[in-house]
Amino acid sequence: MHELKIISAEAVPRAIQKAERYRLLNQSWATESICLDILEVEPANQQVLVMLLLSLTDQFGAEPRELARRARMVLDRLTDAYQRHYYAGIIDERLAHAQLALGAMHSEAMAHSSLRAAMTSFEQAEQRRTAGNDDAILRWNTCARTLERLRLAEEQDGSYEPVIGE
Numbered sequence: 011m012h013e014l015k016i017i018s019a020e021a022v023p024r025a026i027q028k029a030e031r032y033r034l035l036n037q038s039w040a041t042e043s044i045c046l047d048i049l050e051v052e053p054a055n056q057q058v059l060v061m062l063l064l065s066l067t068d069q070f071g072a073e074p075r076e077l078a079r080r081a082r083m084v085l086d087r088l089t090d091a092y093q094r095h096y097y098a099g100i101i102d103e104r105l106a107h108a109q110l111a112l113g114a115m116h117s118e119a120m121a122h123s124s125l126r127a128a129m130t131s132f133e134q135a136e137q138r139r140t141a142g143n144d145d146a147i148l149r150w151n152t153c154a155r156t157l158e159r160l161r162l163a164e165e166q167d168g169s170y171e172p173v174i175g176e
Contacts, residue, residue: 016047016050016051018051022052025048032044033065033068039069041065042062042066045065046062054089059088066080067104068104070105078105092139095146096145099128100128101128102127103152106128106153109121128153129150132149132153133146
């Protein structure tokens with residue numbers, strides 16, 4: 011195995027720009043690598059931790075369970091309570107969509123559970139938001155609409171699943 015090289019502290023701002031650019035180009039694996047390099051120099055850089063978390067969730071199609079575990083490890087390093095709840099919701103919401111895309115047995119039930127967990131996290135983030143920041147509400151509404159589409163699809167399929175606890 012090759013020993014990784016360490017970037018200089020002066021290179022961090024430029025590396026952040028590159029990581030953002032690679033994420034926009036849907037090359038989240040490259041963003042992940044750059045974020046890991048930056049975090050070797052600045053382990054508590056909150057902006058980079060968020061970008062790393064998002065780059066991991068961008069890759070959920072490949073191996074969602076392992077990537078979700080890694081994203082939650084990054085989540086634990088965020089210091090702001092709002093961000094911890096908001097990005098916990100993002101992880102669960104994106105996990106739900108990955109579960110649906112995989113189409114495995116019981117994927118709708120797993121996605122339903124993940125979406126409900128996301129909504130709970132978004133509600134907790136909403137309680138901690140600053141004035142004018144309704145991002146958590148927007149995400150909560152997206153989850154609610156996705157759940158409604160799942161319910162309608164189940165009704166059209168003729169399948170029945172009892173709603174518990176709602």
